[in-house]
Amino acid sequence: MDFYAFVEGPLTWVAILTFLIGIVVRGILYYNASKKTDKMIHKYFSWKWVFSTYAKWLLPNNVTFKKQPLYYLTVYLFHICIVMLPVFAYQHIVMWEMSRFGWSWISLPAGLAKWMTLAVVFIGLFLIGRRAIHPDLKLLTKSSDYLLLALTILPFLTGYLAAHATLGTTGFLAENMQLFHMLSGQLMLILIPFTKLSHAVLFFFSRGATAVEFGRRGYSM
Numbered sequence: 531m532d533f534y535a536f537v538e539g540p541l542t543w544v545a546i547l548t549f550l551i552g553i554v555v556r557g558i559l560y561y562n563a564s565k566k567t568d569k570m571i572h573k574y575f576s577w578k579w580v581f582s583t584y585a586k587w588l589l590p591n592n593v594t595f596k597k598q599p600l601y602y603l604t605v606y607l608f609h610i611c612i613v614m615l616p617v618f619a620y621q622h623i624v625m626w627e628m629s630r631f632g633w634s635w636i637s638l639p640a641g642l643a644k645w646m647t648l649a650v651v652f653i654g655l656f657l658i659g660r661r662a663i664h665p666d667l668k669l670l671t672k673s674s675d676y677l678l679l680a681l682t683i684l685p686f687l688t689g690y691l692a693a694h695a696t697l698g699t700t701g702f703l704a705e706n707m708q709l710f711h712m713l714s715g716q717l718m719l720i721l722i723p724f725t726k727l728s729h730a731v732l733f734f735f736s737r738g739a740t741a742v743e744f745g746r747r748g749y750s751m
Contacts, residue, residue, distance in 0.1 A: 545716035552723025571742045579745030580738040608653040611646040647690045654683035685715040
């Protein structure tokens with residue numbers, strides 16, 4: 531088995547399983563810790579409060595959004611693209627069709643996927659620049675935060691370059707761009723459970739806990 535086949539096959543499954551198992555473990559640990567330190571949340575738990583806050587924060591319907599609508603609309607777009615592209619990109623679906631599972635589902639139109647990919651790259655660069663320039667954000671931002679943002683952008687950038695042959699058809703980068711795309715995507719999957727990127731899943735735990743706490747006190751989310 532050559533290196534490309536290893537990356538396309540076994541390493542892909544290692545990344546997927548690391549992501550899935552890591553996130554499940556983080557969720558269990560978060561839940562168990564909350565039972566010890568936040569007993570009131572479990573005592574007064576209400577799905578009404580939880581789903582209410584999800585509706586406000588997953589949709590542009592909260593106080594924070596209303597204060598800076600243009601910025602947060604950009605952030606919403608960034609997150610929507612990051613979630614949808616890996617799942618609904620045609621090339622990714624083909625890989626599942628060719629796997630032992632033979633799974634298939636509807637894909638994004640090629641043109642839309644292209645612009646969503648570019649949106650991730652440019653919005654990601656904007657967020658990096660904003661952290662580097664904004665005085666308050668600059669003080670709070672660590673080197674690891676810049677690195678994680680860059681690593682988030684990388685799978686989408688390499689995917690765009692691989693799909694559109696922007697660098698031409700010859701040369702080391704052009705000939706190995708598909709490999710770089712897979713490796714960067716796998717690295718991102720592996721890092722999610724162990725870094726701040728875990729907020730993609732743990733958001734639902736923390737936001738739900740906050741909703742119950744606010745709800746029982748009679749505050750609006």
